Amino acid sequence: MPTLAELLTDPEPPRPVITAECPVIDSGGLDAIAEHATRLAPYADALNATDNAAAHAHASNVAVAIALKRLGVEPIMQVACRDKNRLALEADIVGAALHGVSTICCMTGDDVTAGDEPEARRVFDMDSPQLIRATAGLARGRYLSGRALDPAPPLLIGAVENPAAPPFAYRVRRGLKKAAAGARFLQLQLCYHPDRLAEFTELAENAGLTRRVALLPTIALVKGARALRYMNDNVPGIHIPEPVIERVHNATDQREAAYQLALEQARHALSLPGVRGLHFTDFRHDDALGKICADLGLPAIRSAPDGDALVM
Amino acid sequence: MGRLLTTIEHAVKKPVWGCSMCGQCVLHSTGLTCPMNCPKKLRNGPCGGVREDGGCEVDPDMTCVWLKAQGRSERMPRTWREEFDDLRPPVDSRLQGTSSWVNLLTGRDKHVPAGWQPDEEE
Numbered sequence: 001m002p003t004l005a006e007l008l009t010d011p012e013p014p015r016p017v018i019t020a021e022c023p024v025i026d027s028g029g030l031d032a033i034a035e036h037a038t039r040l041a042p043y044a045d046a047l048n049a050t051d052n053a054a055a056h057a058h059a060s061n062v063a064v065a066i067a068l069k070r071l072g073v074e075p076i077m078q079v080a081c082r083d084k085n086r087l088a089l090e091a092d093i094v095g096a097a098l099h100g101v102s103t104i105c106c107m108t109g110d111d112v113t114a115g116d117e118p119e120a121r122r123v124f125d126m127d128s129p130q131l132i133r134a135t136a137g138l139a140r141g142r143y144l145s146g147r148a149l150d151p152a153p154p155l156l157i158g159a160v161e162n163p164a165a166p167p168f169a170y171r172v173r174r175g176l177k178k179a180a181a182g183a184r185f186l187q188l189q190l191c192y193h194p195d196r197l198a199e200f201t202e203l204a205e206n207a208g209l210t211r212r213v214a215l216l217p218t219i220a221l222v223k224g225a226r227a228l229r230y231m232n233d234n235v236p237g238i239h240i241p242e243p244v245i246e247r248v249h250n251a252t253d254q255r256e257a258a259y260q261l262a263l264e265q266a267r268h269a270l271s272l273p274g275v276r277g278l279h280f281t282d283f284r285h286d287d288a289l290g291k292i293c294a295d296l297g298l299p300a301i302r303s304a305p306d307g308d309a310l311v312m
Numbered sequence: 313m314g315r316l317l318t319t320i321e322h323a324v325k326k327p328v329w330g331c332s333m334c335g336q337c338v339l340h341s342t343g344l345t346c347p348m349n350c351p352k353k354l355r356n357g358p359c360g361g362v363r364e365d366g367g368c369e370v371d372p373d374m375t376c377v378w379l380k381a382q383g384r385s386e387r388m389p390r391t392w393r394e395e396f397d398d399l400r401p402p403v404d405s406r407l408q409g410t411s412s413w414v415n416l417l418t419g420r421d422k423h424v425p426a427g428w429q430p431d432e433e434e
Binding site: 069077081082087091107110111113114122124125126127128129130134137143144145146147149160161163165166167170173174176180181189236237260 | 332341351352353354355356357358359360361362363364366369370376378379383397398399400401403425426427428429
């Protein structure tokens with residue numbers, strides 16, 4: 001199986017790269033992770049291990065990434081700047097790398113006020129471009145202090161960007177800054193404004209960003225209008241126009257309408273310049289990822305992971 | 313002398329820019345908008361949480377500091393405008409409360425960790 005690094009740097013990619021978010025894990029042992037991996041891994045080249053997503057505490061990014069690795073799935077370890085200072089962030093990345101976790105996705109992180117422990121102290125000792133640069137330093141065999149790591153961990157570094165948040169025209173420049181810092185892919189935030197995504201990719205193409213990073217727009221698989229409304233009201237940086245929510249809300253089969261919306265978004269995203277694949281967040285916990293990959297004409301990546309295909 | 317400059321700097325910059333005396337001032341490269349007023353203290357541009365109306369993710373009543381900074385930087389002299397896109401290093405927390413004017417004169421504000429390489433190597 002090719003690694004994400006190989007897939008993203010292939011000069012003639014045979015197919016779009018598919019990544020997906022591993023749902024948050026709280027308990028239940030490794031079986032809890034295996035269950036999600038079994039559902040998602042046949043269709044995904046790599047799964048994101050989130051870092052206290054939406055500012056809620058969960059099983060850590062490092063623990064989940066290592067578990068995914070042991071299950072035979074390439075993890076993309078998200079690392080957010082919100083909860084830890086630079087020492088802890090470096091330690092997490094280096095520690096995970098010991099276990100073979102070599103793909104890192106750097107992000108600022110939602111503020112603590114978006115979560116269920118808003119009284120917590122926010123850290124933000126580094127911001128995401130700084131974290132990218134520091135991680136690139138680790139990959140070159142240096143801690144931020146200059147102290148050597150020998151051998152240097154081989155790291156593929158990515159980041160995120162939000163094409164639908166103001167200041168729109170500046171977002172590509174921020175992407176360029178992240179590319180210069182060492183990012184090789186950008187998982188783009190959910191975007192319910194197709195025009196903004198199109199404009200972002202066009203600007204990215206013109207500014208040379210797409211030659212330096214692979215763009216992976218995110219598509220959410222949701223059950224219906226309620227989830228869309230929830231995201232619009234509660235998830236920082238996500239704005240969903242009312243007609244989009246209404247369209248799903250007024251459908252006789254909301255589940256199907258929400259699926260069709262995602263399929264439309266996926267097709268549109270794949271038609272845009274510089275888009276090397278898609279990133280999925282699955283809030284349905286059903287067979288939607290497999291279905292959408294089939295409808296997009298993408299082959300299953302792995303054989304049915306009934307325990308044999310996944311290396312335990 | 314250092315203490316006097318610190319007092320003067322704070323007296324001047326606090327009312328105008330909401331200066332919190334980080335001691336490593338980057339105002340000229342951020343459209344004369346202090347990034348330390350960003351609740352996340354980001355030094356390299358806006359996070360992805362900026363609201364549809366330009367409001368801050370953390371404090372919706374406040375316009376995103378970086379939205380203001382970016383707009384204002386466009387009206388800066390060219391060298392300052394171009395510095396907007398520079399990768400600014402992590403904050404040195406030892407400088408908190410000191411005078412950035414003194415640190416500028418002594419070059420102390422240019423110190424970065426030995427492993428920090430601001431330039432792309434490829």
